[in-house]
Amino acid sequence: MALMFGVMRIVNIAHGDLVILLALIGISLAGILGFGPFTLMILLIPMAAAVGWLLQRLILNRVLGDDPLPSLIATFGLSIALQNLMLQIWSADTRSLPGGGIEAASVNMAGLYLGVLPLIVLLVATLLTAGIDLMLRSTRFGRALRASAADVEAAAISGVNPRKVYALATALSVGILGFAAVFQSLRSTVSPADGPAQLIYAFEAVIIGGMGSIWGAFLGSMVLGISQAVGFRFDSGWGILAGHLVFLLVLATRPQGLISKR
Numbered sequence: 001m002a003l004m005f006g007v008m009r010i011v012n013i014a015h016g017d018l019v020i021l022l023a024l025i026g027i028s029l030a031g032i033l034g035f036g037p038f039t040l041m042i043l044l045i046p047m048a049a050a051v052g053w054l055l056q057r058l059i060l061n062r063v064l065g066d067d068p069l070p071s072l073i074a075t076f077g078l079s080i081a082l083q084n085l086m087l088q089i090w091s092a093d094t095r096s097l098p099g100g101g102i103e104a105a106s107v108n109m110a111g112l113y114l115g116v117l118p119l120i121v122l123l124v125a126t127l128l129t130a131g132i133d134l135m136l137r138s139t140r141f142g143r144a145l146r147a148s149a150a151d152v153e154a155a156a157i158s159g160v161n162p163r164k165v166y167a168l169a170t171a172l173s174v175g176i177l178g179f180a181a182v183f184q185s186l187r188s189t190v191s192p193a194d195g196p197a198q199l200i201y202a203f204e205a206v207i208i209g210g211m212g213s214i215w216g217a218f219l220g221s222m223v224l225g226i227s228q229a230v231g232f233r234f235d236s237g238w239g240i241l242a243g244h245l246v247f248l249l250v251l252a253t254r255p256q257g258l259i260s261k262r
């Protein structure tokens with residue numbers, strides 16, 4: 001979401017539904033083939049990247065422009081279609097991915113027990129954030145993407161093919177959801193209706209951190225997650241609400257985000 005919405009300014013309403021779709025595909029593959037979570041990632045990530053490339057080439061490239069409304073409407077329709085497709089295939093039942101005990105394992109660090117799976121998620125998230133940030137700053141593709149996001153016409157005049165660059169960037173963005181799908185289905189149950197909630201969390205993280213900043217989105221997700229955890233400590237009904245309240249507070253006091261980027 002930081003790459004698509006924060007950098008490319010493409011509003012992908014189907015973002016959360018793609019996570020849930022990949023999670024359900026992974027759970028089905030695990031049940032049929034007996035694959036573990038990390039083997040599933042090897043399969044899901046290229047599959048997700050191919051879906052992202054097709055999404056941009058077949059749908060989003062047709063609605064690119066200064067007005068974000070066409071992409072919002074197109075992906076909103078895709079979101080509804082994906083939810084109904086998932087309901088038809090997997091029904092409304094909740095499912096989870098068996099992790100062989102990793103989802104409940106913990107390690108003792110100076111008397112403090114930390115979950116193994118949350119530590120893995122944090123490590124992977126940090127490495128992915130650093131990799132995307134380095135790619136945007138130091139590679140030819142990253143410069144072409146930033147140029148296309150800033151001014152499509154000027155980038156095209158200078159020799160960049162914005163449609164090709166956007167297709168590769170969307171493939172990368174959706175490919176990363178392969179990690180999210182496996183981790184989400186390991187940490188909790190998933191169902192076809194869970195996509196919109198995942199979308200809201202992603203939007204809030206990007207806006208809290210600051211549009212255009214990859215590390216800002218990482219910081220925003222940490223702020224959102226910690227505020228939810230603190231809310232759950234007070235009351236089980238306050239966890240999600242606490243995250244939304246922090247989001248509104250940041251929006252009211254610092255609308256450009258915690259790490260603003262011109």
